[in-house]
Amino acid sequence: MDATATIEFFGSLNDFPALSGRDNKLLYRFSGTPAVKDAIEAIGVPHPEVDVILINNQPVDFSHPLHADDKVAVYPADADKDWPVGYSLQAKHPAPNRFVLDVHLGKLARAVRMLGFDTCYENDYSDKAIAQIAEAEERIVLTRDVGLLKHKNIRWGYWLRSQYLEEQLSEVVNFFKLREKFKPFTRCLACNGRIYEVPKEIVLEQLPAQTRQYFNQFYQCDSCKRIYWKGSHYERMQQFIQKQSLSSK
Incomplete structure (x- = not known):
């Protein structure tokens, strides 16, 4: 009965x-x-x-x-x-400051990395793979799929309410109280590796001609070897980060 x-x-x-x-x-x-x-x-x-x-x-x-x-x-x-x-x-079981994102959140993965957080993302992860990574590496799952968060081996996770990037990032920052933990530009946007400053002469041959002429400070990912410098894109990224720093619920 x-x-x-x-x-x-x-x-x-x-x-x-x-x-x-x-x-x-x-x-x-x-x-x-x-x-x-x-x-x-x-x-x-x-x-x-x-x-x-x-x-x-x-x-x-x-x-x-x-x-x-x-x-x-x-x-x-x-x-x-x-x-x-x-x-x-x-x-x-306090949540760590490490993330794994589902396959539909590539832009958000780059944004979370921009703030300096260890963020796993591939566009071909299965739900099972995400759950396994979350458990094995003690990561927070970010997703728009409610069903994914019901996997029993997922301890920490968040269902994103918004479909828009800036709103999604604000949700994550607020929910996990990350605002005081930002370490901008320390993670590679492409692969999640760590970024370090490198002498110009080491990367000189890989630089576009104008970049070689006008910039002297360079950074490189220790994993994929991608090179970064403070061009116009850097100013836009700083504005984006500042907006997140000042945003509130």
Whole structure:
């Protein structure tokens, strides 16, 4: 015989498509004693964005079994609320400042690298490969695919609400509180390698004629050997970074 529990979602968890246009307090039908994580994800909310779960006003973890007539409250990882010690699931496993992005987010990958964060991206990653990289290298998954974040071996992740680059980057910076951790121009935009300053004479033969004439300060990726210098593109990138530094929720 089916049992029911009331599950209420708070804050940004109501952004997910499955909850769009619905009351944030749902009557969930189930049989047996499923883990509360299974119930939350069956409704359409992936576990990496959940921070606190209260069942009958008591904090529980994802594995806690659901019982008939339980009252469940689910709070997001970015909730503007001070929780007592032991309530926050995210606090037990703080997110690293390393990322892996799905195949549709190439521009965002370059932007996150521009800010100096270790960012894995290839345009042919499968969902399985992303989940494996996230687990093996302890990376945050960034995606527009809600289903990807439900992989059980993904601990940290974020579903991007916007489809626009600057808004996406602001979401990531705000959600993971990255503003004080920027290290601009230390990662290669193309391959994610580290960038170091190099003497002009070392890269001289690889430079376009005008660049060779007008610029003297150069940087090179230690992986793919791509060369960077502070041309007009550098000023545009600085403006982009400054905008992110000043942006707020």
